[in-house]
Amino acid sequence: MPWNNNGGGPQGPWGGQNQNPQPPDMDKVIELARQKFGNKFSGRKIWPIVLGVAFVLWMATGVYVVGPDEQGVVLRFGRYVETTLPGPHFRLPFPIDTVYTPKVTQVQRIEVGYRTRGRSMVDVPAESLMLTGDENIIDIDLSVQYLIKDAANSLFNVRNPREDPHKVVRNAAESAIRRVVGRNSIDEALTTGKDGIQQDTKKTIQQILDRYKSGIHIVTVQLQQVAPPKEVVQAFKDVASAREDRERTINEAEGYANDILPKAKGDAARMIQEAEGYKASYVSRSKGDVARFLSLLEQYEKARDVTRKRLYLETMEDVLTGMDKVILGSQAGQGVLPYLPLNRDGNVSGRTAGKGEAR
Numbered sequence: 628m629p630w631n632n633n634g635g636g637p638q639g640p641w642g643g644q645n646q647n648p649q650p651p652d653m654d655k656v657i658e659l660a661r662q663k664f665g666n667k668f669s670g671r672k673i674w675p676i677v678l679g680v681a682f683v684l685w686m687a688t689g690v691y692v693v694g695p696d697e698q699g700v701v702l703r704f705g706r707y708v709e710t711t712l713p714g715p716h717f718r719l720p721f722p723i724d725t726v727y728t729p730k731v732t733q734v735q736r737i738e739v740g741y742r743t744r745g746r747s748m749v750d751v752p753a754e755s756l757m758l759t760g761d762e763n764i765i766d767i768d769l770s771v772q773y774l775i776k777d778a779a780n781s782l783f784n785v786r787n788p789r790e791d792p793h794k795v796v797r798n799a800a801e802s803a804i805r806r807v808v809g810r811n812s813i814d815e816a817l818t819t820g821k822d823g824i825q826q827d828t829k830k831t832i833q834q835i836l837d838r839y840k841s842g843i844h845i846v847t848v849q850l851q852q853v854a855p856p857k858e859v860v861q862a863f864k865d866v867a868s869a870r871e872d873r874e875r876t877i878n879e880a881e882g883y884a885n886d887i888l889p890k891a892k893g894d895a896a897r898m899i900q901e902a903e904g905y906k907a908s909y910v911s912r913s914k915g916d917v918a919r920f921l922s923l924l925e926q927y928e929k930a931r932d933v934t935r936k937r938l939y940l941e942t943m944e945d946v947l948t949g950m951d952k953v954i955l956g957s958q959a960g961q962g963v964l965p966y967l968p969l970n971r972d973g974n975v976s977g978r979t980a981g982k983g984e985a986r
Contacts, residue, residue, distance in 0.1 A: 689720040696732040698778040701725070710779050727782065731775045734846055737793050739800045740768035741851065756856065757805045763813040768851040769825075771800045771832065773843050780842030795841055796832070800848070803831035813855075817863075821850055 692715050693699040699711035701718050702725045711726075718724040740755030741748045748768075755766050773796050775781050785792055807827045811820050829848040836843045855863040927934040 685720050689717050689724070691716055691718060691726050691728075693728055694730075696730050697728040698731045698775075700727045700729070700778050700782050702727075707779055707783060710777075727778075729775060729778050729781070731778055734772050734774050735792070736770055736772050737797050737800070738768070738770050739797055739804065740766070754801055757808050759808055759813040759816055760810050761812045764856050765808065765813055765816055766852070766854050766856055767804060767808065767816070769800065769804060769828070770849050770851055771796055772846040772849075774846060775842055776844035777840075777842030780840045782842075784840050784842065792841075792843060795836070795839075796843060796845075799832045799835040800828070803828050803835060806831060816853055817855075821853060825850055 691699065693711055693713045695713045697713060699716060701708040701711060703719070703723060705725075708724070718726055741750050743749075750766075750768075752766075755768055756764055757767060759765050773792075775792070781792065785795060804824075807824050808816060810827075811824060816824060825848050829845050832848065833845045836845070854860065923934065923938070
């Protein structure tokens with residue numbers, strides 16, 4: 628049998644009621660019958676009646692009720708027969724059948740790496756200290772909530788069903804958390820990898836328990852504390868502070884880059900557009916000059932003297948446009964002072980225009 632009391636104690640292996648009433652005391656039954664019927668029946672005649680009553684009472688003890696939060700595990704001469712669901716049921720009376728009714732909806736909790744003592748927590752370094760994937764030591768405490776999903780498996784595959792489920796789950800949880808943490812770096816365990824570690828640990832614990840058919844279902848796995856060992860906690864704080872400074876500097880640099888790069892890109896785009904515009908205008912002007920020159924060349928080839936004189940006049944017109952000019956005829960040079968230039972103040976400008984000089 629997988630439990631210690633062999634079904635003879637007042638309680639089942641999980642503390643549930645052990646419904647194994649003893650058969651009625653035959654001496655008391657006979658004495659009650661004699662008191663009831665007096666001397667109407669002799670000893671031989673009363674025995675069949677007594678046995679019949681005792682049999683009916685014995686069979687009545689086979690009725691049992693499974694509570695809404697329980698499962699009934701029926702054993703026949705110590706061998707598993709069936710698992711019954713909540714409600715009234717019948718089994719062969721004791722000592723043929725034995726029924727255990729454990730509570731299968733009750734969520735239980737175990738602690739790994741620490742123990743709760745009243746309002747304080749006591750650390751258990753043998754369970755909490757473990758190696759990470761990058762060969763650093765880390766201190767991890769976790770709690771695991773579980774319940775019984777298969778009463779028969781829990782009864783037969785756990786040595787002491789009333790005490791050992793805690794040990795089974797704790798051992799499986801310790802093994803699983805060490806395996807999962809060994810696949811992660813210490814930075815992941817301390818920062819962004821906590822949720823992943825919880826999920827992987829829960830999955831690994833369930834796989835271990837299912838492999839041994841323990842009948843236990845893991846409800847949740849919660850990391851209570853993830854920290855470096857006390858001896859090096861200050862060094863880890865310094866590293867964390869340096870990491871925060873690095874992140875802050877990176878964020879400031881990225882902010883500056885996000886501010887200056889759009890401006891620089893805008894200036895570059897503007898300069899490129901201006902250069903392209905200047906290029907287009909210069910090319911167009913050059914093409915126009917070339918076309919005009921070719922047109923003039925064609926006319927020059929036809930009438931060189933006329934074209935040369937026209938070009939001279941047009942050029943002088945462009946040069947002298949906007950200038951003050953004085954034109955003296957051929958007769959103007961006969962006088963003593965043919966032209967007296969005066970400035971705006973009425974003074975002589977310092978030189979006089981000669982014959983044909985323009986000013």
